[in-house]
Amino acid sequence: MQAEVANIVKRIEEIVGQENLSTELIERFCYSRDFSFVDVEPEVMPDVIVWPTLVEQVSQIVKLANQYELPVVPRGAGTGEHGGAMPIRGGMLLDFTKMNKILEIDQENMTCLVEPGVVLDRLDFVLSKDGFFLPPTPASSGACTIGGCVANNSAGYRTVKYGSFRNWVLALEVILPNGDIIWTGSSTRKTSSGYDLTRLFVGSEGTLGIFTKIRLRIHPLPECRKVFLAFYNNLDDASEAIVKIMASKIFPSSAEIMDRMSIEAVARYGIKLPKIGGMTIIELDGGEKDVMERLELVKDITLQCGATETRVGASAEEDAKLWRARKSVTPAFASIKPNVIDEDIAVPVTKLPELFKRIEQLSEELKIDIATYGHAGDGNLHPDILFDQRNPDEVKRAIMAVGKLREITMDLGGTLTGEHGIGLRRAQAMTMEHSDKEINVMRLIKRALDPNNIINPGKMYL
Amino acid sequence: MESFSKEVEEEMIKCSRCGLCRAHCPVFEYKGRESWNARGRIFLIKALLDGKLSVSEELLDRIYSCSLCKSCDEACPSSAKVSDIIKDVRTSLAKTGIGPLEGHREMARAILTSGNILGEKVRLIDVVPTVKTLPDIAPTMLFAGCVVSSSYPNIAEALIRILRKAGYDFTVIKDGENCCGKFLDLVGLGEEFSKLVGNNWKILSEMKIREIVTICPLCYSAFAHSLPKGESFSVQHSTELLLNLLDEGKIAFNRRLDANVTYFDSCHLGRYGKIYDAPRSLIEAIPGVRLVEMDKSKELSRCCGGTVRVPYFDIRTGMSEAIAKSAKDAGADYLTTACPTCYHNLRVVAFDHSLTVCSIEELVGYSMGLIKQIPK
Numbered sequence: 001m002q003a004e005v006a007n008i009v010k011r012i013e014e015i016v017g018q019e020n021l022s023t024e025l026i027e028r029f030c031y032s033r034d035f036s037f038v039d040v041e042p043e044v045m046p047d048v049i050v051w052p053t054l055v056e057q058v059s060q061i062v063k064l065a066n067q068y069e070l071p072v073v074p075r076g077a078g079t080g081e082h083g084g085a086m087p088i089r090g091g092m093l094l095d096f097t098k099m100n101k102i103l104e105i106d107q108e109n110m111t112c113l114v115e116p117g118v119v120l121d122r123l124d125f126v127l128s129k130d131g132f133f134l135p136p137t138p139a140s141s142g143a144c145t146i147g148g149c150v151a152n153n154s155a156g157y158r159t160v161k162y163g164s165f166r167n168w169v170l171a172l173e174v175i176l177p178n179g180d181i182i183w184t185g186s187s188t189r190k191t192s193s194g195y196d197l198t199r200l201f202v203g204s205e206g207t208l209g210i211f212t213k214i215r216l217r218i219h220p221l222p223e224c225r226k227v228f229l230a231f232y233n234n235l236d237d238a239s240e241a242i243v244k245i246m247a248s249k250i251f252p253s254s255a256e257i258m259d260r261m262s263i264e265a266v267a268r269y270g271i272k273l274p275k276i277g278g279m280t281i282i283e284l285d286g287g288e289k290d291v292m293e294r295l296e297l298v299k300d301i302t303l304q305c306g307a308t309e310t311r312v313g314a315s316a317e318e319d320a321k322l323w324r325a326r327k328s329v330t331p332a333f334a335s336i337k338p339n340v341i342d343e344d345i346a347v348p349v350t351k352l353p354e355l356f357k358r359i360e361q362l363s364e365e366l367k368i369d370i371a372t373y374g375h376a377g378d379g380n381l382h383p384d385i386l387f388d389q390r391n392p393d394e395v396k397r398a399i400m401a402v403g404k405l406r407e408i409t410m411d412l413g414g415t416l417t418g419e420h421g422i423g424l425r426r427a428q429a430m431t432m433e434h435s436d437k438e439i440n441v442m443r444l445i446k447r448a449l450d451p452n453n454i455i456n457p458g459k460m461y462l
Numbered sequence: 463m464e465s466f467s468k469e470v471e472e473e474m475i476k477c478s479r480c481g482l483c484r485a486h487c488p489v490f491e492y493k494g495r496e497s498w499n500a501r502g503r504i505f506l507i508k509a510l511l512d513g514k515l516s517v518s519e520e521l522l523d524r525i526y527s528c529s530l531c532k533s534c535d536e537a538c539p540s541s542a543k544v545s546d547i548i549k550d551v552r553t554s555l556a557k558t559g560i561g562p563l564e565g566h567r568e569m570a571r572a573i574l575t576s577g578n579i580l581g582e583k584v585r586l587i588d589v590v591p592t593v594k595t596l597p598d599i600a601p602t603m604l605f606a607g608c609v610v611s612s613s614y615p616n617i618a619e620a621l622i623r624i625l626r627k628a629g630y631d632f633t634v635i636k637d638g639e640n641c642c643g644k645f646l647d648l649v650g651l652g653e654e655f656s657k658l659v660g661n662n663w664k665i666l667s668e669m670k671i672r673e674i675v676t677i678c679p680l681c682y683s684a685f686a687h688s689l690p691k692g693e694s695f696s697v698q699h700s701t702e703l704l705l706n707l708l709d710e711g712k713i714a715f716n717r718r719l720d721a722n723v724t725y726f727d728s729c730h731l732g733r734y735g736k737i738y739d740a741p742r743s744l745i746e747a748i749p750g751v752r753l754v755e756m757d758k759s760k761e762l763s764r765c766c767g768g769t770v771r772v773p774y775f776d777i778r779t780g781m782s783e784a785i786a787k788s789a790k791d792a793g794a795d796y797l798t799t800a801c802p803t804c805y806h807n808l809r810v811v812a813f814d815h816s817l818t819v820c821s822i823e824e825l826v827g828y829s830m831g832l833i834k835q836i837p838k
Contacts, residue, residue, distance in 0.1 A: 024497075025515070025518075025520070026506055026518070026520050026521050029497075029506065029514075029515060030495075030497040030501075030502040030505050030506065033479065033505055034479070035478070035479050035480050043514065049495075051494065077481055077484055078481050078496065079481045079482075079484075095496075097495075098494060125757075140482065142482050142537075143480075143481050143483075143485045268541075328482075328539030329539075330539075331480040331482065331538075331539035332539045332540050332541075333478075334475070334477070334539075334540035335476055335540045340478060
């Protein structure tokens with residue numbers, strides 16, 4: 001096998017050049033990990049890491065891998081928390097860092113065409129110069145890539161109004177597992193032509209094909225954005241406010257919630273926040289007059305629901321600082337407890353108050369810290385289980401908490417993951433949410449496109 | 463390798479592996495590979511401690527190619543002090559004789575034998591004409607640093623002229639300074655650094671100096687963070703002193719410079735010294751100048767790669783290239799810096815970008831009519 005791998009590596013080198021490939025032990029070690037809290041024992045490393053620069057290169061090396069049945073794992077920035085980019089069966093890791101060109105910004109048709117390795121914040125910065133933005137804003141936007149976002153159908157704090165990545169991808173250039181290059185979708189803003197393969201590939205977590213070009217819709221920047229903060233003694237009041245705001249046709253661009261520990265984590269970034277049981281962050285965007293009117297409605301609802309203090313962000317700079325801090329909540333917990341399991345459950349919005357109650361009960365029952373925050377307007381919460389890996393008993397309780405959280409979510413009619421994906425970490429839980437027959441359909445699709453199971457194998461319970 | 467102090471172990475644990483450092487590590491910006499990023503380095507160090515990896519030439523490259531710029535420390539959501547971790551590893555490697563690298567040892571030998579990091583004893587009185595006019599004894603010592611003494615005496619000349627014009631009572635070590643030793647600290651030779659900086663304090667104390675003004679931010683960092691106990695010294699960077707003099711009306715900027723000027727924050731003045739505003743206030747006070755900011759500035763500014771120039775020339779050049787490109791994208795005509803090491807590295811790459819690199823001292827000296835032109 002090793003001799004065969006060496007032979008394949010030689011042929012890959014002929015395709016991409018020596019400078020775009022590594023078999024160095026320490027590089028392979030670094031690429032065996034990502035943000036997920038999954039350490040595979042014993043270590044499984046990729047045999048080779050490749051940094052392709054051209055579409056044709058990707059096509060040729062995937063074709064080669066298919067011929068030799070060598071696993072291929074595509075990777076953006078390794079900021080996923082479900083282990084989707086971990087090469088658990090070795091093989092070839094394709095790092096798209098070098099395919100990072102913004103190929104076109106078409107203002108008239110309000111679309112852009114990018115390579116998969118473009119970092120989200122960089123695209124947003126470039127778009128903002130022309131008065132546009134890409135609404136889905138995952139917390140990792142400073143480092144994550146568009147390819148990774150599309151592969152995981154990522155979302156973020158503006159999804160409540162604008163939807164997740166699936167709503168913004170118009171067309172994809174995809175390398176199929178046999179090396180064929182296809183285009184899905186259309187550059188038009190709508191299409192009813194054939195199966196919607198674009199929507200199938202978005203969120204497929206690199207298990208069906210590999211993206212090499214992505215055409216996205218873009219949106220004009222709103223005239224005005226306002227952030228409204230409200231503080232509550234407890235999460236019951238905060239979640240009730242969210243439910244009422246979402247039912248009131250106010251249509252916020254963000255509706256976030258935070259518990260006490262999350263508020264403390266954000267306050268560490270120099271933002272003055274009271275030590276209190278719950279907080280909601282509502283962002284409104286649109287015409288200035290309209291935003292100001294809706295802001296009053298939001299204020300009324302929060303006060304009716306028991307907000308003890310409210311305030312409007314003083315300036316765009318202060319709001320930006322708050323969002324930056326908000327995006328850093330999960331990794332910031334590492335300074336409270338060394339290890340964090342970040343969950344990503346979603347339930348119907350009306351079930352939020354009950355979900356919070358049950359998370360609190362679970363935390364007490366298992367004697368483990370669970371810090372909860374998230375995109376409450378979508379019913380999507382991130383209960384983060386905080387523990388210390390050096391304490392075996394705590395590890396046991398943390399793992400138990402994950403299982404129980406999923407049971408609670410299913411009980412409330414929810415989903416395992418709102419925006420992060422299944423990957424490796426949630427693979428075994430797929431049967432909790434999907435019937436055998438449904439999973440079988442997914443497996444049939446996988447086998448039809450990837451009969452040798454070479455593209456990101458071992459993920460998504462496929 | 464021996465294990466770390468408890469504090470550093472805690473810092474290691476703080477790394478949640480989120481990867482947000484990818485957005486800011488300037489070495490990663492150039493190399494584009496995970497093992498050259500802060501997160502990758504943490505993975506490797508942990509593997510070294512756990513016995514999963516052993517010391518190799520490649521691994522040492524990752525440890526010593528970190529410029530200790532602190533960008534990752536600033537960007538880290540869980541406030542892990544990655545630069546402290548790297549420094550601690552380098553200290554451990556030095557204690558066991560594995561580190562530092564040969565190039566570093568050569569520089570250390572140069573410092574210890576000549577008193578200058580570039581290996582040649584330099585007497586300021588020989589290279590800076592105005593030094594002859596300075597008194598032998600004064601309450602303030604202007605410490606020029608190795609790079610200015612050896613390669614850029616023009617920066618010291620400009621500053622001396624400005625301070626004399628302001629009537630400031632100061633002097634320099636005319637017969638040749640001894641290196642502050644900060645570089646040794648960065649490569650893990652902390653004890654040697656302590657000796658060198660200690661000797662400097664002794665000399666300054668004997669000269670009855672009460673205030674030190676440095677041109678080099680590394681010297682600033684060395685002195686400001688090693689103040690001898692029980693004695694009252696003050697340490698200032700030249701940009702702080704110049705701004706004070708401007709505020710007090712002791713200097714005035716009269717000559718116009720109609721140009722876009724950007725300022726590059728040196729790591730040791732900015733992230734280490736927390737001095738971001740003084741240089742900018744000086745630039746903005748010059749008539750005609752428009753201060754433009756690069757895409758990354760202040761806490762998140764890039765690094766010129768000066769601390770890894772030996773032995774990683776290519777990385778240094780790549781890192782400085784990124785700054786020059788960013789300055790050009792910001793529309794700058796002049797790329798200014800308050801650090802002689804950054805000044806050197808940026809000059810290496812500026813020509814290709816039609817940029818003029820200059821020091822704050824030169825810019826101020828020009829605006830005060832004390833130097834004829836800003837050297838290209």
